[in-house]
Amino acid sequence: MAIGVFGLPLSGKTTIFNAVTRGRAETAPFRSASAQPNVGVAKVPDPRLGVLAEISKPKRIVHAEVEYVDVPAAPEGFGKTQGIAGEHLNLLQRCDALLLVARSFDDPAVPHAQETVDPYRDAESLQLELTFSDLAILERRQERIASQLRSARPAERDALTREQDVLAVIRAGLENEVPVREQQTPPDAKPALDNFQLLTAKPLIVVFNIGEDAIGGADALEEEMRARLGRPGVGAAALCGKLEAELARMSAEDEAEFRESLGAGEPGLDRMVKLSYGLLGLISFLTTGEDETRAWTIRQGTSAAEAAGKIHSDIQRGFIRAEVTAYDDLARVGSVAEARKQALLRAEGKTYAMRDGDVVNFLFNV
Numbered sequence: 499m500a501i502g503v504f505g506l507p508l509s510g511k512t513t514i515f516n517a518v519t520r521g522r523a524e525t526a527p528f529r530s531a532s533a534q535p536n537v538g539v540a541k542v543p544d545p546r547l548g549v550l551a552e553i554s555k556p557k558r559i560v561h562a563e564v565e566y567v568d569v570p571a572a573p574e575g576f577g578k579t580q581g582i583a584g585e586h587l588n589l590l591q592r593c594d595a596l597l598l599v600a601r602s603f604d605d606p607a608v609p610h611a612q613e614t615v616d617p618y619r620d621a622e623s624l625q626l627e628l629t630f631s632d633l634a635i636l637e638r639r640q641e642r643i644a645s646q647l648r649s650a651r652p653a654e655r656d657a658l659t660r661e662q663d664v665l666a667v668i669r670a671g672l673e674n675e676v677p678v679r680e681q682q683t684p685p686d687a688k689p690a691l692d693n694f695q696l697l698t699a700k701p702l703i704v705v706f707n708i709g710e711d712a713i714g715g716a717d718a719l720e721e722e723m724r725a726r727l728g729r730p731g732v733g734a735a736a737l738c739g740k741l742e743a744e745l746a747r748m749s750a751e752d753e754a755e756f757r758e759s760l761g762a763g764e765p766g767l768d769r770m771v772k773l774s775y776g777l778l779g780l781i782s783f784l785t786t787g788e789d790e791t792r793a794w795t796i797r798q799g800t801s802a803a804e805a806a807g808k809i810h811s812d813i814q815r816g817f818i819r820a821e822v823t824a825y826d827d828l829a830r831v832g833s834v835a836e837a838r839k840q841a842l843l844r845a846e847g848k849t850y851a852m853r854d855g856d857v858v859n860f861l862f863n864v
């Protein structure tokens with residue numbers, strides 16, 4: 499699972515990438531010479547792990563992880579309504595979700611790609627870029643189909659014509675600015691569509707990178723963003739990339755103390771990572787024992803047997819049953835033994851659909 503970070507030049511993409519991955523990629527108040535993407539991994543914040551660790555006293559805690567790819571802005575700049583192309587397009591296409599960074603901080607030392615700071619304008623024009631890229635992809639495919647149809651055998655014609663019809667409908671939707679993720683596409687068109695990796699089909703997180711002086715208003719801004727930008731499959735977050743990147747370099751204690759002194763509630767960065775996790779349709783099941791307390795990433799709707807396979811293929815193969823306790827129940831009663839006594843521990847079979855926060859012990863036999 500990877501999230502592609504993109505935006506206008508100097509909007510703070512790399513700063514936010516560093517904050518979220520605790521990385522040290524180069525940031526600068528001028529266009530970076532390096533056109534290389536930065537790739538890193540973010541831990542998904544999960545306070546439940548700390549609570550379970552209190553119960554099991556494990557040697558280590560392992561968080562779920564999501565990969566982030568910081569895609570450099572194209573030299574000619576995005577936001578010029580020409581679509582995203584080349585290597586930048588390839589990078590974004592490979593990602594499962596996109597994170598759009600719009601600059602909301604004012605700083606005379608950092609030139610702006612546009613004349614003024616207007617994150618809503620930038621977010622809109624960047625989304626338009628995604629639409630243009632998709633239109634170009636569809637157009638190329640339509641041209642290919644047209645040429646294939648000229649020499650196609652009757653047996654092939656049907657499938658090609660059907661695809662052509664589907665593509666025409668999607669294109670018409672895009673031309674009316676309806677992203678693919680909001681379009682109703684016929685189920686049999688899904689494999690072909692997945693293959694195209696259309697950008698507006700992917701979940702999108704819009705992040706406003708606010709200045710240090712605006713942190714107090716982050717919650718209100720986020721609410722406004724949700725009202726103005728929120729659509730199915732689109733999330734919104736406001737955070738100060740620069741501050742978050744500085745905090746990410748501190749020790750855990752210093753960071754907590756500093757956040758406390760800022761009077762900030764849940765860090766914007768944590769909210770952003772959780773938001774991405776949810777938009778990707780991901781949930782975590784938890785395991786805990788003497789060795790480790792751990793969050794495992796699965797897609798919503800994953801069966802117990804498949805979840806077991808995440809840990810080890812042997813556990814899936816030899817699956818007998820899963821002993822499941824809801825996290826809230828376990829946290830409330832304080833021990834697995836007590837959960838068992840109070841009949842809060844359920845036995846579930848292979849096809850059980852896992853829920854977020856299930857604390858699981860798989861029984862297996864190989």
Ligand SMILES: Nc1nc2c(ncn2[C@@H]2O[C@H](COP(=O)(O)OP(=O)(O)OP(=O)(O)O)[C@@H](O)[C@H]2O)c(=O)[nH]1
Pocket residue numbers: 505506507508509510511512513514524525526527528529530570571603604605608707708709710738739740741
């Ligand atoms: N004041 C202020 N400056 C910021 C903030 N976020 C980033 N910057 C500064 O803006 C400049 C550009 O930040 P980067 O993170 O390199 O931006 P970028 O979008 O990765 O830039 P390119 O990759 O060159 O397009 C750096 O000097 C950052 O320190 C912020 O929240 N407040």
Ligand SMILES: [Mg+2]
Pocket residue numbers: 511512513524525530570
């Ligand atoms: Mg950068």
